[in-house]
Amino acid sequence: MTRIKRKKLNLAVKKELQKWLLIRITGIVLLCSLVAALILYFYARSEITSSFFDAHLKIRRVSDLLLPVLLTGSAVSMVAGLLLAMFLPQKIAGPVYRIEKDLEQVQEGELTKEIRLRKGDLLMDLADEVNKATASVRQRIQEIKDNYRAAEKAVRAGNDSQVEEALHRLEESLSRLKT
Structure with a gap:
């Protein structure tokens, strides 16, 4: 044991x-x-x-x-x-409720959502950390989208070296996400 x-x-x-x-x-x-x-x-x-x-x-x-x-x-x-x-508990439950509601929107894919609490709320640090995490995910997804567009553009142009380079960047972007 x-x-x-x-x-x-x-x-x-x-x-x-x-x-x-x-x-x-x-x-x-x-x-x-x-x-x-x-x-x-x-x-x-x-x-x-x-x-x-x-x-x-x-x-x-x-x-x-x-x-x-x-x-x-x-x-x-x-x-x-x-x-x-x-x-x-209202001083804690209110901000928790607001964070939960905003995270439901993030869960549905709304990565531009920022959690906004009233000045002086007890859980401002938590909201800030969630906002930073969401911004980081949003940035990584944008990088993946950009690399995908570059690969798509290279495929249309028929340039094999650009396609290979764009796919490599796309693979690198995806590898930074741990799933």
Whole structure:
């Protein structure tokens, strides 16, 4: 049984994206903690002497007193988590959706398509790399077309040496594409 060697965790990849996510998630966690602490403070701050004596038959454990605090803190954390889950992925999902739609056109043969994202989108680097790759493929295909036209022209002219040279260039162009 061969063991698959795992790659080490690389925290230096996409530092800006990692920093952006870390700041947002840490901010939400801190905000939830602050709100939960404030709720606990206001519950704990209220005077309970008269209500304690009135409720001594109902309250048996400290957890009975803290249950409303825990439920309120949990509800606030849940709402904050839902907000984070709704809005944070949009900064990533929007550009991913745009890239997918543009790549569908490239897949259909539209090699002049360039992916354009809004300024400041998180996946601008990815879009730029896809645009470079598409431009490179487009350039190679254009080179193949040019060499094909030259070979076709040489065949029509009946010049065997030009035909051979054009076919050689065409073969070289095709050999640069790995399929």
